[in-house]
Amino acid sequence: MSRFQKLKHQTRDAIHRGFDRHIRLAVTGLSGAGKTALITGILEQLLYANETQQLPYLKVKQQQRLNGCRLHTSSNWQVSRFDYEGAINCLTGDTPKWPQSTRDVSEIRVEVKYQPRSGLAGRVLETRRLTLDLIDYPGEWLLDLPLLQLSYDEWSQQQQRLLNAELRHKLASEWLEKVNSMVNEASEDSAEQQLRELAADYRAFLRQCRSRKLLLLQPGRMVLPGELEGAPALEFFPWPLSRPLPDVWAKRLQEKYRYYQQHVITPFYQKYFKYFNRQVVLVDVLQALQNGEHHFAELQLAINELMKSFSYGNNSLLKRLFSPVIDKVALVATKADSIAPQDHQKLTNLLRLMTQKQRQELQFDQIPHQVFSVAGIATSQIKKLSDGTTVLDGINEQRELVRVGAPEMPDAIPTGADWRRGYVYPQFYPGFTVQDSPLPHIRLDQLLEYVLGDKLK
Amino acid sequence: MSDSRKLTYYSVEEPAVEVSESSNVPDGLKPEATAGTVDRKPGRWGKWLAVGVVFALSAALIEAVLMVLERLQQNIFLGSLWAVGFGVIALAFLSFIVREVWLLQRLKRRWKKQSDEPEPEQQLQLLQHPDLEHRWQQIKQPYWSADEERERFEVDILSRVDQQATRVISRWSAEAAAMVAVSPFALLDMLIVMWRNQRMISRIAELYGVKLGYWARIRLWRQVFANIAYAGLSEVAVDLGAQWVSAELLTRLSTRAGQGLGAGLLTARLGYQVIELCRPMPFVNVKKPGYLKLQKDLLSQLKSVLPFVYKSRQAKAKAASEQEVEN
Numbered sequence: 001m002s003r004f005q006k007l008k009h010q011t012r013d014a015i016h017r018g019f020d021r022h023i024r025l026a027v028t029g030l031s032g033a034g035k036t037a038l039i040t041g042i043l044e045q046l047l048y049a050n051e052t053q054q055l056p057y058l059k060v061k062q063q064q065r066l067n068g069c070r071l072h073t074s075s076n077w078q079v080s081r082f083d084y085e086g087a088i089n090c091l092t093g094d095t096p097k098w099p100q101s102t103r104d105v106s107e108i109r110v111e112v113k114y115q116p117r118s119g120l121a122g123r124v125l126e127t128r129r130l131t132l133d134l135i136d137y138p139g140e141w142l143l144d145l146p147l148l149q150l151s152y153d154e155w156s157q158q159q160q161r162l163l164n165a166e167l168r169h170k171l172a173s174e175w176l177e178k179v180n181s182m183v184n185e186a187s188e189d190s191a192e193q194q195l196r197e198l199a200a201d202y203r204a205f206l207r208q209c210r211s212r213k214l215l216l217l218q219p220g221r222m223v224l225p226g227e228l229e230g231a232p233a234l235e236f237f238p239w240p241l242s243r244p245l246p247d248v249w250a251k252r253l254q255e256k257y258r259y260y261q262q263h264v265i266t267p268f269y270q271k272y273f274k275y276f277n278r279q280v281v282l283v284d285v286l287q288a289l290q291n292g293e294h295h296f297a298e299l300q301l302a303i304n305e306l307m308k309s310f311s312y313g314n315n316s317l318l319k320r321l322f323s324p325v326i327d328k329v330a331l332v333a334t335k336a337d338s339i340a341p342q343d344h345q346k347l348t349n350l351l352r353l354m355t356q357k358q359r360q361e362l363q364f365d366q367i368p369h370q371v372f373s374v375a376g377i378a379t380s381q382i383k384k385l386s387d388g389t390t391v392l393d394g395i396n397e398q399r400e401l402v403r404v405g406a407p408e409m410p411d412a413i414p415t416g417a418d419w420r421r422g423y424v425y426p427q428f429y430p431g432f433t434v435q436d437s438p439l440p441h442i443r444l445d446q447l448l449e450y451v452l453g454d455k456l457k
Numbered sequence: 458m459s460d461s462r463k464l465t466y467y468s469v470e471e472p473a474v475e476v477s478e479s480s481n482v483p484d485g486l487k488p489e490a491t492a493g494t495v496d497r498k499p500g501r502w503g504k505w506l507a508v509g510v511v512f513a514l515s516a517a518l519i520e521a522v523l524m525v526l527e528r529l530q531q532n533i534f535l536g537s538l539w540a541v542g543f544g545v546i547a548l549a550f551l552s553f554i555v556r557e558v559w560l561l562q563r564l565k566r567r568w569k570k571q572s573d574e575p576e577p578e579q580q581l582q583l584l585q586h587p588d589l590e591h592r593w594q595q596i597k598q599p600y601w602s603a604d605e606e607r608e609r610f611e612v613d614i615l616s617r618v619d620q621q622a623t624r625v626i627s628r629w630s631a632e633a634a635a636m637v638a639v640s641p642f643a644l645l646d647m648l649i650v651m652w653r654n655q656r657m658i659s660r661i662a663e664l665y666g667v668k669l670g671y672w673a674r675i676r677l678w679r680q681v682f683a684n685i686a687y688a689g690l691s692e693v694a695v696d697l698g699a700q701w702v703s704a705e706l707l708t709r710l711s712t713r714a715g716q717g718l719g720a721g722l723l724t725a726r727l728g729y730q731v732i733e734l735c736r737p738m739p740f741v742n743v744k745k746p747g748y749l750k751l752q753k754d755l756l757s758q759l760k761s762v763l764p765f766v767y768k769s770r771q772a773k774a775k776a777a778s779e780q781e782v783e784n
Contacts, residue, residue, distance in 0.1 A: 405465035
């Protein structure tokens with residue numbers, strides 16, 4: 001890109017931001033929460049908005065003021081483009097499947113053209129544009145953001161607390177023993193070698209945790225290194241023991257930790273996360289319920305940690321230009337297509353209970369927020385048997401059509417006996433063809449109206 | 458309790474209906490549930506009026522019987538003719554009453570429904586708008602909760618009926634205003650207002666799919682008057698205040714125009730009350746139709762009618778004076 005072009009793009013973006021015509025939507029969620037599906041769903045609904053009756057809640061469309069939406073080149077040419085077409089091909093191909101889990105950052109820009117009705121613009125302008133940036137990234141990396149605010153010692157303490165939990169302790173026992181034995185032989189000469197070995201083992205432990213569906217795994221790059229595969233920047237680990245850390249190790253570990261903070265997390269944050277002004281927090285409540293009490297608690301903790309690393313507030317003109325903050329938050333329970341529609345309210349309530357603390361804080365800061373239960377791409381069909389039982393028709397992993405009775409949903413956060421009985425939810429796979437476009441969704445129109453509606457008046 | 462939860466699988470071959478297509482929702486009407494909200498205690502005057510009507514009716518009845526008897530004594534043929542005549546009238550009156558009671562029952566049910574949880578599907582059938590039914594089928598999503606369904610029904614379907622009703626109101630009240638403004642004497646004014654209002658009520662009721670009988674209409678009128686008197690007093694004060702301030706402009710026009718505007722506004726107010734009574738659910742997500750646009754309609758209508766009237770009057774006066782001169 002020539003320098004002039006780049007300048008042009010940047011100026012245009014700045015003007016858009018200044019006039020509040022630019023939304024950078026932070027789709028925040030841990031890995032497996034359905035970020036890619038949601039982004040694909042949003043794009044699908046926006047691009048086909050004028051050809052579907054599926055968006056009654058989107059006011060701009062319902063009032064027939066939407067000229068259309070189209071994909072646009074992003075001004076950040078270093079970031080790969082979100083593979084929307086690839087995702088759709090995956091979902092509607094010969095053997096439809098979910099898009100692969102995200103391994104790298106990608107970005108996509110949609111331009112919405114509409115006829116304004118209110119304010120000065122409504123009197124002066126015939127049409128108006130709104131730019132929407134959607135960013136997809138591996139959920140694992142997101143958990144690095146809280147590290148920016150923690151020193152090495154603080155982080156270690158936090159991890160020690162986590163390691164006390166039963167499952168983690170079991171998985172880590174080998175590594176802990178190794179640390180315990182090696183720390184006795186700590187010396188200046190062998191430190192480098194020892195730490196590298198222990199870091200590799202720590203990484204193996206994290207991967208094991210991941211396969212057991214644990215969520216709060218830090219540092220995220222150890223789970224999914226991206227371009228950092230095998231780099232020395234990853235040769236560190238939290239200090240897991242209560243006995244003091246020997247100085248020869250402490251110096252090196254802290255150095256690596258600081259390096260990781262400054263050269264891995266900070267650029268990631270600066271590049272993608274700084275300019276967000278709207279946020280959608282995706283939470284896979286159903287998966288956590290299915291995985292049990294421990295996972296559920298960890299999910300709650302992870303959301304708590306995550307939301308701390310974003311700044312919320314109201315955007316004034318200067319703030320919009322130089323350091324925008326998130327001024328509206330949607331808390332979203334995903335995969336609502338695996339339960340009966342009459343249980344959607346319960347799902348929403350559950351998420352409301354889970355995020356009570358965060359919501360109170362948002363309330364205190366007067367940040368508008370709302371809770372939704374959504375499916376970016378709905379893969380099940382709701383039907384009723386002759387005896388009134390609600391069933392869900394969907395496609396299972398073996399590509400067979402199955403019919404599942406609506407699974408049980410708890411009314412509140414479950415307690416002891418409920419956890420022992422466990423919860424189980426069907427996992428549906430896409431079974432779409434090209435003719436199904438735009439793909440079905442659940443309540444995306446309400447989410448879009450909430451996130452974009454006030455800018456499309 | 459220790460058995461773990463499992464998913465129940467059903468055979469795919471088993472017949473199942475898609476939720477969005479299910480229209481045979483059970484009839485959830487319990488007529489006795491809210492009868493109390495419909496019956497309003499008759500006022501002191503209402504009671505005396507009823508007593509008076511009963512006396513007058515019984516007097517008329519006795520007189521009619523006496524008359525028939527008298528005629529029978531005078532001439533058997535004439536007397537039986539009278540008897541048959543009265544019999545036919547009585548029968549017609551009876552069937553009229555039966556029909557009105559039935560219609561009244563229907564209206565009662567509708568009122569009941571307004572305070573009840575409304576079922577969009579049932580209401581659609583009542584509205585009898587095939588295009589709206591089609592539209593509803595198009596936008597309806599199977600995953601909606603009852604609340605969402607109701608919201609969408611109001612915003613996407615009912616609001617259109619409301620729009621039509623508002624258009625009816627603005628047309629009929631403008632007509633009433635123009636007619637009253639033109640009409641030369643008071644009795645005609647009253648008759649016009651009565652006639653236009655009656656017609657407007659039945660038009661609006663038709664839009665919402667309620668057919669009103671005479672008694673039901675009386676009932677509606679009473680309800681309307683009661684509403685205006687009881688709940689609407691403050692509203693009237695506010696609205697009229699605003700309207701009269703802008704009506705200042707009209708002082709250039711004659712008092713007749715003012716009278717016409719008043720009649721139009723009252724008709725419109727009546728129309729809005731009728732909408733609220735006929736609408737199957739209260740206004741929740743849709744803004745209540747207001748008077749702002751209506752006033753403009755009324756004024757423009759009057760503006761177009763009145764100059765014409767004055768010109769013709771002036772021409773007549775001129776012609777008369779010329780005649781006088783000639784004489």
